[in-house]
Structure formats: C-alpha cells, structure tokens
Amino acid sequence: MSAGIEFRNVGFSMAGRRLLTEISFAVEEGTTTAVLGRSGSGKTTLLRTVNRMVDPISGEVLVHGKSVRSADLIALRRSIGYVIQETGLFPHMTAERDVALVLEAQGCPHEDRVHVARDLLGVVGLEQRVFSGRYPHQLSGGQRQRVGLARALAADPRVLLMDEPFGALDPLTRAEMQDMLRDLLARLRKTVLLVTHDLDEALYLGDRIVLLEEGKLIAHLAPEEFLQSREPAVEAYVRAFHRGELSAAGEKRA
Amino acid sequence: MNDFFSQYGDEIFELTLEHLWLTLAAMLFATAIAVPLGVWLTRRPQWARPVLGTANVLQTIPSLAMFGFLLPLPWLGDRAARVAIIALTAYALLPILRNTYTGIRSIDPSLLSVAQALGLTDTQRFLKVELPLASSFILAGLRTATVTCVGIATIAAAVGAGGLGELIFRGVASVDNELVLAGAIPAALLALACDGGLGLMERWFRVPGPSPAP
Numbered sequence: 001m002s003a004g005i006e007f008r009n010v011g012f013s014m015a016g017r018r019l020l021t022e023i024s025f026a027v028e029e030g031t032t033t034a035v036l037g038r039s040g041s042g043k044t045t046l047l048r049t050v051n052r053m054v055d056p057i058s059g060e061v062l063v064h065g066k067s068v069r070s071a072d073l074i075a076l077r078r079s080i081g082y083v084i085q086e087t088g089l090f091p092h093m094t095a096e097r098d099v100a101l102v103l104e105a106q107g108c109p110h111e112d113r114v115h116v117a118r119d120l121l122g123v124v125g126l127e128q129r130v131f132s133g134r135y136p137h138q139l140s141g142g143q144r145q146r147v148g149l150a151r152a153l154a155a156d157p158r159v160l161l162m163d164e165p166f167g168a169l170d171p172l173t174r175a176e177m178q179d180m181l182r183d184l185l186a187r188l189r190k191t192v193l194l195v196t197h198d199l200d201e202a203l204y205l206g207d208r209i210v211l212l213e214e215g216k217l218i219a220h221l222a223p224e225e226f227l228q229s230r231e232p233a234v235e236a237y238v239r240a241f242h243r244g245e246l247s248a249a250g251e252k253r254a
Numbered sequence: 255m256n257d258f259f260s261q262y263g264d265e266i267f268e269l270t271l272e273h274l275w276l277t278l279a280a281m282l283f284a285t286a287i288a289v290p291l292g293v294w295l296t297r298r299p300q301w302a303r304p305v306l307g308t309a310n311v312l313q314t315i316p317s318l319a320m321f322g323f324l325l326p327l328p329w330l331g332d333r334a335a336r337v338a339i340i341a342l343t344a345y346a347l348l349p350i351l352r353n354t355y356t357g358i359r360s361i362d363p364s365l366l367s368v369a370q371a372l373g374l375t376d377t378q379r380f381l382k383v384e385l386p387l388a389s390s391f392i393l394a395g396l397r398t399a400t401v402t403c404v405g406i407a408t409i410a411a412a413v414g415a416g417g418l419g420e421l422i423f424r425g426v427a428s429v430d431n432e433l434v435l436a437g438a439i440p441a442a443l444l445a446l447a448c449d450g451g452l453g454l455m456e457r458w459f460r461v462p463g464p465s466p467a468p
Binding site for chain 2: 053075077079084088090091104105136137
C-alpha cells in the first residue's frame with residue numbers, strides 16, 4: 001500500500017507561536033486517519049496544509065507521492081474533497097447547485113452537473129426530488145452536513161479532508177451520520193484525514209488515530225492500541241472521555 | 255385644472271424626461287466608479303478610510319455650492335447638463351461605495367475560505383459567491399443614491415440644467431404655487447417610483463434565509 005497523504009517534518013508557526021512541530025506520519029491510501037486533540041492543538045492547521053489553505057514553514061506534505069507545493073493550487077484544491085463543520089454551505093445556493101459547485105467551476109455542462117449532484121444527494125441519503133431545490137436554511141443540521149459531504153464528493157476526489165464534520169450535531173444525528181460515512185467510506189475507499197475531538201468518532205471511523213498536543217505528534221496508533229496505550233497524554237484523553245461512564249459504573253458498585 | 259394641463263402638460267412631460275436623464279446618467283457614472291472601487295477597497299482595506307472619507311466630504315458640500323464650484327470650470331461649465339451630471343455623480347458615490355464595501359466585507363469569512371478550499375479561482379469566488387451575497391446591499395446603496403439624485407437634480411435647474419426644478423424655480427420667482435407644485439409633485443412621484451422599483455429589485459436579489467440580510 002502507498003501513502004495517500006504523507007506529512008514529512010511539517011512545521012508551522014504564526015505570530016511567533018509554534019502551531020505545528022516536526023509532524024511526520026502517513027495516511028495509507030484508502031484508509032481513514034482520525035486526528036484527535038484539544039482545541040488549539042493544531043489539528044485544523046495540519047489538515048489545512050494538505051490543500052494548502054496553510055503553507056508549512058518547514059517540511060513538506062505529499063499527496064499520492066507528490067509534494068503539494070509543486071502542484072497547481074486550484075487543481076490541487078479541486079482534487080481534494082473538503083468538509084467543515086456547519087457553516088460551509090452557501091446561503092444563496094440550492095443544495096443541487098452547491099453540491100455541483102466544483103464541477104461548475106471546472107466548466108462542466110449544466111446537465112452533467114445536475115445529474116452528478118442528484119446522484120450524490122442520493123448517495124448521502126437525501127431524496128433528490130425533495131432536497132435538490134432547498135436552500136441551507138430549509139435543511140436541518142444533519143441534512144446540511146449530508147449536502148456538505150455530497151459536495152466534497154462531487155469531483156470524485158481520492159482524498160477527503162474532514163474538519164469536525166459532525167461537531168455541531170446532537171449525539172443521535174451524529175451517530176446516524178457516522179454510520180452513513182462509515183458505509184460510504186467502506187464502499188468508496190477514499191483516503192481520509194478526519195479532524196475531531198470526539199474519541200468515539202475517532203475510534204469508530206479511524207483506521208489509525210493520531211493525537212496532537214500543542215502542535216506535536218504524541219501518538220499514531222491503531223484504535224485498539226490507542227485505548228491500551230500507556231502514554232500519559234493518550235491515557236488522559238481516554239480518561240477524560242469515559243469519565244461519565246466510569247463514574248456511573250462506580251456509583252452502581254458503591 | 256384642464257387649462258393648466260393643456261398649458262403645461264407637454265412641458266412637465268419633457269422636463270420629467272430631462273430630470274430622469276440627468277439622474278440616470280449620473281447613476282450610470284457613479285455605479286461604474288463606485289462598485290469597482292468598493293470591491294477594490296475590500297482587497298485593500300487600508301484605503302477604505304481615506305476613500306470613504308473623501309466620498310463623505312463630497313456628500314456634505316451643499317448642492318447649490320457644488321453647482322457653483324463646477325460652473326466656472328472649462329469644458330464642464332460650457333454645458334449646464336454636464337455640471338449637473340458631474341455633481342449628481344459626486345453625491346451618488348458615497349452610498350454605492352459604502353454599501354458595496356460593507357456588503358462584501360460582511361460576508362462570513364468562513365464561506366470565502368470554503369470557496370477557496372473548493373478550488374474556485376479569485377474571479378469565480380467574486381462572481382459566484384461575493385457578488386451574489388452582497389448584491390442586495392449594493393442595490394440598497396443604488397436605491398439611496400437614486401432617490402438622493404432625483405431630489406438634488408431639482409436644484410440643477412438653478413444653473414440652467416433643466417429638469418423639473420425649472421418649474422419650481424419659475425414658480426417661486428413668479429409666486430405661482432401651481433407652477434411650483436407642477437414641478438414638485440412629479441419630482442416626488444419620480445423619487446417614490448425609483449425607491450419602489452429598486453426596493454423590489456433589492457428584495458428579489460436578497461439571499462434566501464430565515465433572517466433576511468439588513
């Protein structure tokens with residue numbers, strides 16, 4: 001297997017603050033790596049170095065073995081799907097137009113675009129007859145995220161970047177979305193970098209889990225290894241997540 | 255009443271057209287200058303204060319004084335209509351400029367970042383995202399500017415540029431209230447019509463959503 005995304009000693013700082021320090025790891029092609037970490041740990045910055053929304057000051061990022069720095073910026077971004085939390089849909093576009101926006105930007109004919117958009121709405125579980133003409137404000141949070149995901153898939157990218165895609169959703173909707181995404185990824189075999197602060201989400205969707213702390217890579221493990229790791233930062237993260245569970249279990253025993 | 259209309263009807267019609275022409279010409283110039291300039295300012299925000307400040311100063315010059323300043327200038331002063339159009343253009347700049355600038359600046363930056371991340375070129379981002387999201391703001395600016403111009407254009411008659419102000423000035427000079435109203439009423443109706451028409455357009459271009467853009 002070859003690397004879909006590879007970080008080599010990536011460093012970044014802004015306004016004198018070091019946000020990323022010597023990050024190196026690879027996401028194998030067709031797999032999902034979840035990047036965990038608290039707010040401000042540099043997860044989003046790291047993700048954004050892949051489509052060059054941020055340029056690292058040292059090291060390099062490779063997509064399918066090619067340095068992103070040498071790629072044409074616009075072509076690179078169009079070849080990478082991008083999903084962000086909540087605010088990503090354009091308020092003046094219908095779901096159908098938004099989904100096909102990358103194709104529109106590429107000059108793809110209208111009928112082909114509509115065709116792709118409607119197909120993709122179906123793929124993410126939205127009835128196209130009902131939803132293709134809807135504006136973002138006419139959609140629920142979960143539906144908006146589905147449209148956002150469909151949009152990221154429009155140009156059939158091999159790489160997907162997801163920045164806390166389900167962060168703003170309630171737990172039940174989030175679980176539904178995670179199921180849908182897991183099925184979808186199993187079928188489509190995309191290379192995915194998923195930024196999240198939700199350990200459960202990382203365990204459920206990730207083939208590998210990366211933990212960042214203050215811009216440094218602390219762990220890069222498979223989900224089962226992550227849970228058993230003796231690394232203090234990893235243990236702290238796992239403990240912080242299962243506090244409710246542990247305390248409820250403790251009370252029952254008492 | 256009938257006598258009045260048979261005597262002045264043609265003239266009112268002609269002067270209304272003239273009034274409309276002065277306003278439209280000025281709006282055309284002002285839009286051609288202020289919209290691109292407003293967009294440019296969003297790219298160079300450090301220039302926003304001085305440029306908007308200058309437009310603001312232009313706005314505060316009393317209209318009669320403005321016509322007076324322009325009249326002695328070579329070429330411009332040769333024709334009163336030229337003076338009027340230039341002065342009206344100056345007044346129309348600020349509302350259009352300000353609304354274009356604020357309209358684009360008030361777009362959620364995360365949307366622009368998404369547009370970038372999706373691989374839209376700068377031109378595409380402007381045409382497909384920024385302009386449509388700011389269009390109702392820009393139209394609101396055009397509307398304010400148009401209504402202001404229709405009003406100020408009545409003063410243009412003072413320098414002989416024609417328009418409905420001519421009837422008003424003549425009426426005042428000859429203490430003929432009917433004549434004053436013959437100029438004032440069509441001018442007011444014209445302003446209301448422009449306001450209503452552009453208001454409709456503004457609503458048409460408004461971004462769909464539960465809380466419409468202000």
